[in-house]
Amino acid sequence: MAFVGKRLVDQVRKTGVKATIAQRLDDGFTRFTTGISWNDVRGILRGDPPPKPNSRVYPHTESFWFHIRPTFYHEATTSLYPTFRLGLLSALFFVLETITGLYLMVFYTPSPERSYQNMLDILTNVPFGSFVRDLHRLGAEVMVVVVVLHMLRTFITGSYKKPRQFVWFTGVVLLVITLFLSFSGYLLPWDQLAYWAVTIGTSMADAAPVVGPSVNLLLRGAPDIGASGLLRFYLFHVILFPLIGFIFVGVHYYKVVRYGLSLPPHLEKPGEDSARKVPPEKRVNFLPDIATNELIYIAIAVAILAIAATTNYNAPLETHSNPLVTPNHTVAPWYFYWLQGLLKIPNVIPGIGSLDPFFANLGLTPKVFWGVVMGPLVFVLLFAIPYIDPNPSRRYSDRKVMLGMGAIFMVGILYLSGAGIPTGVPVTHFGFVGGSPASELAQEFMPDEGESEIVALPFEEMVVGDHEARPDANVANAPHLTALLREIGNDMEHRKTVKDPNGLLLSPEATAFIRIAQVQPEVKRVTIEVNYTDEKGAAQKYTKDKFVHRDADHE
Amino acid sequence: MIKLIEKIVYFKPSFTLRIIAGLIAFALIMAACLLAGVIDASSNGLAKRDEAWAARGIEQGAKVYYTYCAGCHGADGRGIDGKGPAVSSQTFLGKVDENGVQVTASERMKDLKWQGSVQQYIEAVTASGIPPSGAFDEIHAQWSNRYGGPLRDDETKNVATFIMNWAKAPITDGTIINAPKPGAGAAPKATAVPLTAAQEAGKQVYLKAGCTACHSIKGLAGGGAIGPNLTNVATNAEAHLKDPTYKGAAKTATEYIHESVVDPAKYVVPQCPSGPCLAGVMPATFGTSLKPEEITQLVDYLMTLK
Numbered sequence: 001m002a003f004v005g006k007r008l009v010d011q012v013r014k015t016g017v018k019a020t021i022a023q024r025l026d027d028g029f030t031r032f033t034t035g036i037s038w039n040d041v042r043g044i045l046r047g048d049p050p051p052k053p054n055s056r057v058y059p060h061t062e063s064f065w066f067h068i069r070p071t072f073y074h075e076a077t078t079s080l081y082p083t084f085r086l087g088l089l090s091a092l093f094f095v096l097e098t099i100t101g102l103y104l105m106v107f108y109t110p111s112p113e114r115s116y117q118n119m120l121d122i123l124t125n126v127p128f129g130s131f132v133r134d135l136h137r138l139g140a141e142v143m144v145v146v147v148v149l150h151m152l153r154t155f156i157t158g159s160y161k162k163p164r165q166f167v168w169f170t171g172v173v174l175l176v177i178t179l180f181l182s183f184s185g186y187l188l189p190w191d192q193l194a195y196w197a198v199t200i201g202t203s204m205a206d207a208a209p210v211v212g213p214s215v216n217l218l219l220r221g222a223p224d225i226g227a228s229g230l231l232r233f234y235l236f237h238v239i240l241f242p243l244i245g246f247i248f249v250g251v252h253y254y255k256v257v258r259y260g261l262s263l264p265p266h267l268e269k270p271g272e273d274s275a276r277k278v279p280p281e282k283r284v285n286f287l288p289d290i291a292t293n294e295l296i297y298i299a300i301a302v303a304i305l306a307i308a309a310t311t312n313y314n315a316p317l318e319t320h321s322n323p324l325v326t327p328n329h330t331v332a333p334w335y336f337y338w339l340q341g342l343l344k345i346p347n348v349i350p351g352i353g354s355l356d357p358f359f360a361n362l363g364l365t366p367k368v369f370w371g372v373v374m375g376p377l378v379f380v381l382l383f384a385i386p387y388i389d390p391n392p393s394r395r396y397s398d399r400k401v402m403l404g405m406g407a408i409f410m411v412g413i414l415y416l417s418g419a420g421i422p423t424g425v426p427v428t429h430f431g432f433v434g435g436s437p438a439s440e441l442a443q444e445f446m447p448d449e450g451e452s453e454i455v456a457l458p459f460e461e462m463v464v465g466d467h468e469a470r471p472d473a474n475v476a477n478a479p480h481l482t483a484l485l486r487e488i489g490n491d492m493e494h495r496k497t498v499k500d501p502n503g504l505l506l507s508p509e510a511t512a513f514i515r516i517a518q519v520q521p522e523v524k525r526v527t528i529e530v531n532y533t534d535e536k537g538a539a540q541k542y543t544k545d546k547f548v549h550r551d552a553d554h555e
Numbered sequence: 556m557i558k559l560i561e562k563i564v565y566f567k568p569s570f571t572l573r574i575i576a577g578l579i580a581f582a583l584i585m586a587a588c589l590l591a592g593v594i595d596a597s598s599n600g601l602a603k604r605d606e607a608w609a610a611r612g613i614e615q616g617a618k619v620y621y622t623y624c625a626g627c628h629g630a631d632g633r634g635i636d637g638k639g640p641a642v643s644s645q646t647f648l649g650k651v652d653e654n655g656v657q658v659t660a661s662e663r664m665k666d667l668k669w670q671g672s673v674q675q676y677i678e679a680v681t682a683s684g685i686p687p688s689g690a691f692d693e694i695h696a697q698w699s700n701r702y703g704g705p706l707r708d709d710e711t712k713n714v715a716t717f718i719m720n721w722a723k724a725p726i727t728d729g730t731i732i733n734a735p736k737p738g739a740g741a742a743p744k745a746t747a748v749p750l751t752a753a754q755e756a757g758k759q760v761y762l763k764a765g766c767t768a769c770h771s772i773k774g775l776a777g778g779g780a781i782g783p784n785l786t787n788v789a790t791n792a793e794a795h796l797k798d799p800t801y802k803g804a805a806k807t808a809t810e811y812i813h814e815s816v817v818d819p820a821k822y823v824v825p826q827c828p829s830g831p832c833l834a835g836v837m838p839a840t841f842g843t844s845l846k847p848e849e850i851t852q853l854v855d856y857l858m859t860l861k
Contacts, residue, residue, distance in 0.1 A: 079564060079566060079567050080563060081564035081565060084564075113707075113708060116709065120608050123604050123608065124601055124604045124605035124608050125601060125605065127592065127596070128592055130591075130600075130604065131588075131592070131595070288570075289570075292573045292574070292577070293573060295573075295577055296568070296573050296576045296577040296580060299577050300576065300580045302580070302584050303580040303581075303583035303584045303587065306583070306584050306587035306588065306591075307583060307586075307587045309587070309591070310587045310590040310591045319615060320615070320707065320710075324705075520617075520717075520721060521723065522610075522613075522720070523613060523614070523617055523717075523720065525617070525621075546614070546618075547613075547614040547615075547617035547618055548614060549611065549613050549614050550610070551606050551607060551609075551610040552607055552610035552611045552613075552614060553603075553604075553606075553607035553610070
């Protein structure tokens, strides 16, 4: 018995075997929970009030993960308002993207020769591959939304004010990191969507004076995006940006522990910060209340994401990237639409006049001014908000000017985002870029990339022959084809009578056809053809075609 | 409405509710993972997507075929006389069943003693070209971007898969232009009669002076489609002389060709390979840039093309 500790023997003699085992197990359990005994866990589950002294705060000093969380919240911050848990969700998405990203990394090589094939392999040969890719892509898109909403919430409740200016600063860094992470990941599938969105994005850097071409060259690794650019974006995506992100998440979280969650504005006197002076009866301990609250939020968010990824959402994958073919209507990722919109601001603004003298004074071209000066200036402005806002009060009624400016800013960003896409803003058509009405008609029903209504027809309804698209078209035994021909016919008639934002009309005698030819038993060639007369009176023909395989599942 | 929103944003779930909601959410996550994994596996989700993406590969291959290949191998793969052999014939492809298993061997592969599959042969020839047999005027380009061509590896593979897709129902009747058996290559037809030394010198002038940039002669590699095809220029010259709109001074075919070289504006042939011929396209400088004896040799050579 020499190897058994004397203390153990003494304990057994004193309290008996059963009590000794129970005490020793509880001891181990308490070490595992960094300070909460088994009895206290039972108390938590029963809903008992915390013991005195409160052992439930021990993990906040003992455990790394709990020490970056506050020990208690003010009761008023535990409902959905005022935080909406958006910060928690942002962090959750960051973690979720890391986990799903690691899984995808296993099957991915950053090389123009292999990346696209890797994507196909992930979709067709990797268990859960399609699911995890959907999660990763959807998570990335939602993360941008959540992070922006989190910032918006912080702005609206005035939580960036003293003493939290630097928390806001790290938050803007994290917003930029989120955008860069999403953007760098955009290139990796190496399809047309990826290639051209990133080409457009990086060409904005190219416009910057003096350093622009060098920055662009550093990003792309060559004048155009190729093997070097893909490798660099991959390294940015999986190492540089996540690393900066994790560092700033740490700082951001620590600052929340340091300053506490800001209370709803109406509970504080203007200029006062009482988040750390919570009277005991108003405190809600992190363990167990906040922690369980957060766990359900996380579980619900993940459940929604997972259900969306399994049911409706499919991450897009277009055809292999091709530097020689620019798909019609190429756009940057949606969160950079506003930048594209900025670049479309005309030089002559109605009511203000020409901006050319202004640009001449600055010595900048309009593209440089809007894309390289004003675009980044938005972020400089965001960084500066807490330092330039002189108003100490966080109450909504005291901040009408600031909230009004914020609203104008958001409307402006949304408006410019609308202008960033080829169709432009609804109603005003600001930002519209369209080709001839004939090419737009063809693009509408057979875009160069992405889902096409013609290609999505059921294969057996692709009746070989020439079908004229008219509002009264009719093809026997092909209801979908008939409906589509009528739709194209109506669209064509619309373009003949209503001018597009460029003031162009489709000529009145224009005709449109869908021509379908059998190429192989399972392959058909589908052509959309628009015959029209151009402004000079010359007969023109616009055609576009695609090949469709019976099993390609475009429907 | 505002009351309801207030109720929601100030709502604090009880401990019990949190546990229940958490469990339900957790169950939903598990259900989604089950949907994604188990159901996907039992419904052959991977295999289905594999089939769909393989089919899309064939679509991409079709695009490549009709951009680069159909001009010589034909829209239906039957081949074009003088340009390229059939690629959809049973002789070339053999026959495969629905599962892609080769059921009838390819005679062409047997003749060539090719050790790999037909698909591999197509990929190899597409990528790196093939030594000319002499039966066709066109020389197979090295289409792969590894050798300076336009095609990426995935496109080479896709176009081979598209061509192999004909092997389920290969063409066995109708016009089929098959490649000659190894060693049985036909001699170039247009220059079948041996050239004299002067005519051979004229051929070199033709090649050196850059005529091939716009003109083609069957049997000569390269050649443009801007100016008239000169394969039968000696015969055609006679016809042009009889054209009532002809205003030149030439009386014989030799004089006509000579005139066309040194003073092309005298008469513009109506039809060129890519549409009506335009005046002023052919440079009028050959009368000075070529020596008189070179022009004579050139005309001598062109007169052999009957």
